[in-house]
Amino acid sequence: MNGRSSISAWCIDRPVATLLLTFALVLLGVVAFPQLPVAPLPEADFPTLQVSAQLPGASPETMASSVATPLEVQFSAIPGMTQMTSSSALGSTSLILQFTLDKNIDTAAQEVQAAINTASSRLPQDMPSLPTWRKVNPADSPVLIMTVSSAQMPANELSDYAETLLARQLSQIDGVGLVNITGQQRPAIRVQAQPEKLAAIGLTLADLRQSIQQTSLNLAKGALYGQHSVSTLATNDQLFHPEQYAQLIVAYRDGAPVHLKDVATVINGAENAYVQAWSGHQPGLNLVVFRQPGANIVDTVDRVMEALPHLEERLPAAVQVSVLNDRTQTIRASLHEVELTLLIAVLLVIAVMALFLRQWSATLIVSSVLAVSLVATFALMYLFGFSLNNLTLVAIVIAVGFVVDDAIVVVENIHRHLEAGDSSREAAIKGAGEIGFTVISISFSLVAAFIPLLFMGGVVGRLFKEFALTATSTILISVVVSLTLAPTLCALFMRRPQHPEHAAPTFGERLLAGYARLLVKALAHQRLMLGLFGLTLALAVGGYVAIPKGFFPVQDTGFILGTTEAAADVSYPDMIRKHQALAKIIEADPAVRAFSHSVGVTGSNQTIANGRFWIALKAPGQRDVSASEFIDRLRPKVAQVPGMVLYLRAGQDINLSSGPSRSQYQYVLKSNDGAALNLWTERLTERLRANPAFRDLSNDLQLGASVTRIDIDRQAAARFGLTTTDVDQALYDAFGQRQISEFQTETNQYKVILELDARQRGKAESLNYFYLRSPLSGEMVPLAALAKVAAPSTGPLSISHDGLFPAANLSFNLAPGVALGDAVSILERTQRELGMPASISGTFQGAAQAFQRSLSSQPWLILAALVAVYIILGVLYESFVHPLTIISTLPSAGLGALALLWLMGQDFTIMGLIGVVLLIGIVKKNGILLIDFALDAQRSRGLSPQAAIHEACLTRFRPIIMTTLAALLGAVPLMLGAGAGAELRQPLGIAVVGGLLVSQALTLFTTPVIYLALERLFHRRQAAATAARPIEN
Template identity: 30%
Template sequence: SFKSEQMSPPQISDYLDRVVKPELQAINGVASAEILGGSTFAMRAWLDPARMAALGVTPLDVRDALAANNFTTAAGEIKAGFTQQNINAQTSLETPEQFAQLVIARHGTEIVRLGQIARIDLGPQNYDSTSAFDGVKAVFMGIQTTPDSNPLTVIGNVREAMPEIQRLLPQGLEAKIAYDATEFINSSIWEVAKTLAEAAVIVIIVIFLFLGNLRSTFIPVVTIPLSLIGVALALVALGYSINLLTLLALVLAIGLVVDDAIVVVENIHRHIEEGMKPFNAALQGAREITGPVIAMTITLAAVYAPIGFTAGLTGALFREFAFTLAGAVIVSGVIALTLSPMMTSKLLKEHDEGSRFGRFVERVFGRLQAFYRRRLDGTIGQRAVFAWVAVLTIAVSVVLYQAIGRQLAPAEDQGVLFAFVNAPEHTNLDYLQTYTDDLTGTFMAVPEKQNLFAINGFPNSHSAFMGLILRPWEKRDRSDLTVMGELQPKFMAVPGVQVFATAPSAIPVGAGELPVEFVLTYPGDYTKLADVLDTLKAEAMKSGLFIFTNADLRFSTPQVELIVDKDKANTLGVTMRDVGATLATLLGGNNVNRFTVQGRSYEVIPQVPRGERSTADRVLQYRVRAADGTMVPLSAFISLGQTVQPNGLQTFQQLNSATLQGVPFPGRTIGEAIGFLEAKVKEIMPQGMSYDFKGESRQFVTEGNTLAVTFLFALILIYLVLAAQFESFRDPFIILIGLPATVFGALFVLWVLGNINGMMQNDTPINLGSGTINIYTQIGLVTLIGLIAKHGILMVEFANKLQETQGLDKNLAIKEAAAIRLRPILMTTASMVIGVVPLLLANGAGAKSRFDIGIVIAAGMTIGTLFTLFITPAIYSYVARDRRHMREEAVVAAKPAEAAEAKRLPPMSAAAE
C-alpha cells in the first residue's frame, strides 16, 4: 500500500506507474505489478453543452480538432556533410494551457478555442474506483509471480527490494506491505519443520521405552538422520525442493524409517537373549529377517507409486510427497539390512542383564506375550467369527465412507478474510462507498484485526473488495472461521447491499471465485436460464447449507432507451453517426488520443461534467448540427424509454450460461453443497439444459474419485507385489486381511469428528481437523495399506518358515510367529502412531491438513493393529497352505547330496577321529 497526505491518488498512481512498477517487474519471477484502487493522469476536457450550442460547436468538432492538432510524430533527421541532426516537430500538446488554446472551429473571422467551451485540467483517467488502507486513502500494487517460479523466493526478493524503494519515495509518500499470501506458506513450513523435530524426539523416546536399552535404541535411531540425508540427496537428484509437502512427508517418514531397523534389532536381540554370540546373532537374525524387510520395504514404497503417477491436481500436489516417502522407505530398508546388523554385533553385549528399567521392560513384554498367546488359542478356535468380523468391517466402512462429508481440501486458517460487497446494478460509486465506510467500522472493531484494505469499484463500479488481515496465529485465540461466523450475521443485516465474507481457498483457484461455482448451460435464450437459476438460488438458501449465494445472471439492470425517429432526423439532416459520436463523446468518457509528458503518454478525454449527465432529460438537451447549420436538441427527434437488461451475458464451453456461486456454512462441506444442487437442478431444469462446474467445485468433482481409484490401484499393486514375493495368492490375502479394520478405524474417527464439527460449526476450542474425506485424509488411507501390510508380512513370513523348517502345523506356526513378532509389531505401530502425535497437536498455519493426515494414520494404525493381531492368525489358520511337506521334500532331497559329499571327503585319521 502507498499513502500520502500531500499527494493525490492520481499523483501516487502516476509515480507508481513511472518508477515503482518497473522496479518491481524487473525482479526475476515477477509476472506483473498492477496498480489497484488508483488511476493515472489524463487530460480531462470538461465540455459545457450550453456554450457549445451557443458557439455552434458539436462534440464531433471537438474530437476532430483534438485528433488533428494533438499529434505526436517522429519527424526524421537531416544530414549534411559529416553531420546529422534529429528533427523534433512540436505537433503535440502537453499542458492544460496549450489544450485550452486549441482551435476547435472557425466561423468567418471568429475563432472558437477549446478553453471557451470546456474546463481543462489534469485529472484521474477514471473516477470509478477508490481504495483505503486501515481507513485512510491509499493506492495498492498487486504483485503476481510467474507460474514456474517459487513464490517464496520471488516475494522474498520483493521484500529485499522494498527498503531501497522506500528510500527513493517522494517526501510524504509511505509504503507498507499490506498483505502477503506467502506468510501463510512460510508459517506452515516453519510449523512442519518444528513438527519434524518433535516427531524425531518422540520416536526416539518410544523406541527406548520399548527396548529399555540405550545401546539398542541408538541403532534404529541412527536410521533417522541417515535416511533423511539419503532422501535429501534424492530430492536434489529429482529437482525437488524443500516445501510444505516434502516436509510433511519427512514427518511421516520419521515413524516409517525406524520400522525396518526396529524389526532387525529386535530379532537379533532375541537371539542374543537365547544365548547366541552377538556376531552370530547378527548374522542369523539378519538372514532370518531379510525376506520380511525386503517385502515390507517394497510394499510400502510401492504404495506411493500410484500417487506419484496420478494426473491432475492430486498428482501435481502430492507427487513430491509420494516420492519423498518412497525414497525414505527404500533408504531405511537398505540401512536396516546393512548398517543395523553391523552395529548390533558391535554394540549389544552377550549376557547383558541391562538396567533395572530394561529388566522391567523385558518382564512387561514377557507377560504381555504370555497373555497374547492365551488369547490366540481362543481366536483360532473362533476363526469363523473373525472372518465375519472382517466382512462386517468392510460393509461398515463402505457405509461410513458414504456418510462422511467431502471436500477437496480442509479449510485452513490463512490469517485473512475477504469480503465482497455487491450494490444494485443501477447504483454508482458514491452509493457503494457509503456502505463500505460503514463496513470499515465493523471490520475495525474485530479484536483480531491487524490491517484492513478496501478497494471500491472492483471489479465494477457497484462492487467492492475488502480484506481483513488477522493477527498472527500465535497472537489470537479465535480462528478465521470463528471471526467470519461472527461477522456474517452483521453483514446479512445490512440493507441496500449484499455483503458476504469468505476465507481464501486452501488450493489454487481463480481470483474472485467462491467455493461453489455451479454453472447452468442452455442453447436457448437467457431468460429461461435466469428463471431456473433464480429458483435454484432460492432452494439453496432454504436448504440451510449456504451462508451466501449469488446468481451472475439477473435481469435487474435498468437501462434508458433513446428511441430515434429516423425520419425526423433525416429531415433535419442529422446522421446516426452524428448522434452516436455526440453521445459517446459527451457521456462515454472515451479517449481521443494521447499526449506525452516527460517521455510518458497519457489519454486525452473529452466529456461533460457529472452534473450535465445526471438524468436522461439532460441528455435530450444535447445539441447536434442540422443540415442548415443550426444547432438542434436531441429531443427534436429522440424520445425516452425504459427497459430492464441483464447485468451480463456469459458463455461456458460455447453455450449460453449462468452461474450460481455460494459459500457453505462453517461445518458444511462443498460436497454436501454440490450434492444438493445436483439433486435439485435435476428436478427443475427443462429438456436441453445441463450443468457443469467451475473453479474449486470443478476441481472437487474432477479429483473426487481420483484418490479412490488410486486406493484401489495401490491395493491391487500391493497384492501383486506380495504374490510375487511369497509365490502365493493366498498369503497376500492373509497379509491384507487387517486392512478393512484399519480403514474402518480411520473412517469411524473421521465420522465422529465430522459430526462434532458440524454441531459446533467448526467453532471447536481445539483443532479437530475437518472430519471430511479430502485429499489429505485419502493420502492417509492409501498410506495405511503399506503400514498395516507390514504387520501381516512379519507374521505370515515367519509362520511359513516355521512350517517349512520345524515341521509345525499351520495353527501352531501362526501362534508362535504372532507371539514372537508381537513386540516388533507393537513397536513399529507405536513409533508410527506416537510419531504423528505432533500432527494431532498442530496449531497455527496449515494445522488442519496436518491433523487430517495424522488422525487417519493414528486411528487406522491403532485400531487396525489391534484387529490384525487377532484376525491375521485366525484367517491364516483358515486359509494358509500346509507347508510341512516342503520340509520333508527338502530332507529327502538333501540325503543324496550328503552321500555324494561324503564320497568326496578324504578318510579321517585316528588322530582326527
C-alpha cells in the first residue's frame, strides 16, 4: 500500500469528500443510538413451552400415570425436542419442553397442541379442561414484579381486581408479553355440603352435584324474528351469588322442597382454598410482568409505570399497588457504570497518546478516529438487531484499546516522517502508505480471534455472538477510518514538532534507551530467552489445568429468590404459621427493602409443603452486604424456625434453569426403577451434605406425605350394582374441591366448587356419613358397608419425570471460594465412591450443564482462535514460518491472565475465557509490528536477520508501548469497576490487564529471539534442500 495509489493518498487529495463521508458515518450512528433496545444481556431465547394440566383432588401418582405419562408419550415424538421434564403433585401436572435453538417456537407450539389433542382420548374424562401450554423463556427474567395488597378486602375480591383491572390492562401495553399472578385466589362460589344432613333426607353428594349442574346454565336460546324487528331471547338461567344458589331446590321430601341451604353452606370463596400470599405481612399477591421478545426493557417498564397511576384510579381506596422489583433499576445502573467505564477508558487512552506523541494535533486526530469508530458502531448494531447491554457495551469498552491501535500506528508513523523533515502532506502519504499493510494485518488477525466465538453453541454462543460482532464491527470501522480520516487530518493539521537543541530526554526517549540496553543483552543470550519462553508456555498450560473453573460470576442484582420446604405432611395452617415466622426474621434484616411470600399451589409452586419468598434488597450504597453475603447472614437465623427450611439464591440475569429451582445449580438422577432411584438419591444427598463444598443441598423427593388409604370391597359393591368408580366419584365430590359448574359475567368466568363442610373435611370419621345410591334398588348404601379405612401410610408429595423415566432433582449452592468445576468433580467422584448402579444415570441441568459443555469446548475454542489467527497471518505474509513467531507472543499473555485471576481470587469463568480470546487478538500485534518491519528491512535493504529485527524493535518500540498501554488502560476500568454488573465485567478486565502486563514484559525480548531461531531453522532446511537437489547436466 505504498505510494500515491493507496486509499490513504486518495483521501488526502480529497479532504472535503473524506470529511463529509465521515460525517455521514457519524450521523448514522447518532440516529441509530436512541433506537437500540436496552437489555441486561443479549437475547438468548430458548424455545421452551410449559404445559399445565389440572385434575383437582387427584393424587400425585394419578397425575403422573394418568396425565403426565400419556402426554409425555406424545410429546416425545415431536422433532427437535432436547429435554422434557414433568412434575406431578396433588391435582396438577407441569411439563417443561425444551427444543433446539433453531426450532421455531410457533411451529413447536402447533406440534404440542396437536400432541395434546391426540393424547386427550387417554386422559381422565373428568378433567375440567384439556391441558394448556404457554411459551416461556428460561433465559428471560421478569422485568417488573409488583405487589397488590389490602388490609380490608377479602383475598378473592383482591384477586379479581388484580386480574380484571390490572393484569389484563398491563398485558395490552406495548412491549409487555405476559403478566402472571402468583398467590392468586380466583373468586368462586363454594358449596360446603353437610353429609349428615344429606344422609338424613336420603340424598348423596352425586344428587347434589347433578342438581346444581342442571339449574345454572348459560345456553343458546335463539331470537324472535318479527315482521318489523328481531328480539334476542334471554332468561335468568344463570345464578351469580351465593344467596341465589342457597335457594335452589335440590329435592322434595314429603311434598316439601329441600333447599340447598338446608344441606349445605354456600359462600363466596376461592377456586383453591389452600393458597395465601402476602406483601410483607399484609395479605396480597404478585403481578409478574414479562416483556415480549426483543422489546426494550426500559421503555416497556416506563410505559407500565406511566399507565399504573391511571389503573390505580379505578381500584378501591383499600387496595395498594407497590413495586417489589424493577429490573430496569439495575439495568440503568449497570449501563451507567459501563458508560462511565467507557468514558474513563477513553480519557486514559487519550492521556497515553498525549504523553508519548507530545503534540495535541496528533492526540486529537487519534481521538477523532476513536470517536468516529465508536459512534459508527451503533449504526451496525442497529442494522444487526443488537441491543445496548452489558456485553455489547463491554465489547465497545474493550475495543477502545483496539481502535486506537490502528490510529496510533498510522499517526505515529506519519509523526516519524515529520520528524525526519517531510512536509505534512508527504509525511501523511508516506506514513500511511508504509503502514497500511501492517494495520490491515493487525486488524484482520484480531478479527480472526473472534471467529470461533461466532460458532459457540448453546445459550453461551447466543450471548457472545453480539459481543463478538460488536467488537468486530468496531475494529473494521477503525481500520477504514484510520486509513482514510487519520491521514487526511494529519495532512491538514499536523506539523513538524519543534524540539529545543538541548532539551532533556523525554519519558519515551529514556524508556527507549533502557529497552535498547536490555535488548542487546537478550540477543546475546538467546538460549536463555528460548528457555524462558519454554518455561512460560509450560506455566501457562499448567495454570490453565490448575485454576478453579466456573461458569458465569454470581451477580448481585439486589433480588433474592427463596423456596421453603416443610415436612411432606404439614398442614396448611401450620405452613402459614411457619411462613409468618420466617417473614419476621427477614423483615428484621437491615438490608431488606421489601418482600413478599406465598404458600399453597400457585404459579410454579405445586404443593402445600412448599412456598416462595421474593426479597428485594436496598440499593448497594444503602446496605452493608452483597446479595451472597446477605444469604450467608440470613441462613443461620431462618434455620431457627422449627420444621422449615428456606433455600435462598441470588437472582441472576443469566438463568438457564428451565423450571423452578431451590438453589443455583441442579443435578438430575433418573432410572426406570423408582424404588432404587429414591434409595440412591437419599444416599447421595446425605453424602454430599457432609461435604463442606456444598450449601443448601436438597432433593425434591419429599416421600413422607401422609396417605389415607381406603380399601373397597368390590364384591360387596357389586351386590348393590356399584363400582369402584362410583366410590371414587363420591370421594372426589367430598374432598377434591370439584368444579361442578361455572357462571359468566361481562368480564370473567367463575367456578362453582363442591366440597364437604369445613368441620368434616379433614377427618376420616366423616366417611361414616357417606351414602351412595344403589342403581339396582334405589336405596341408600352407607360407604362403611363397601369400604374401610386402612392404616395410614406415606407416599410422595410430588413425582418428577425426566424424559419418560422417574427422576429426582438435586439442587445446591456453593460455599464461598468453591468453584463450580470443583463441585462437579466432587459430585461425580462421590457417585463412583458410593457404587451407584449403572441403571441410575445422572446429568447436570441449567447452569451446571452449560458449564460442563463450555468446559469441554474451552481448549478447542482457544485452539480454534489460534488456528484462525495463524491462517490469516499465513495468507497475509505468504509464509508458514513467520506467523509462528507472531503467535509465540501468546503463552505469556495466557500466563499473565491466569496468574492475575488467581491472585485476585477469581475463578476462570466464561468471561475470563473471553478475555483470553481477546488477548490472542491483542498481544500478537506486538509481533506483527516487529516482524512486518524486519521482513521489509531484509527484503528491501538487504539487512541481516539480526540487524533487521534489532532495528525493528527500536523503531517500533514507541507504537508497541503506546498501543499496549492503550489496550491495558482501556481494560483497567473494567478490572477496577464497581457497582451494578461489575461481577460480569471484572474477570474480563482482569484477564486482559494481567495478560498485557506479562506479555509486554516478556515478548519484547523473546519475540526477536524466536524470530532469529526460526530464520536460522528455515534457512538451514532451505540450504539442505538445495544441497540435496541433483545437479543437472
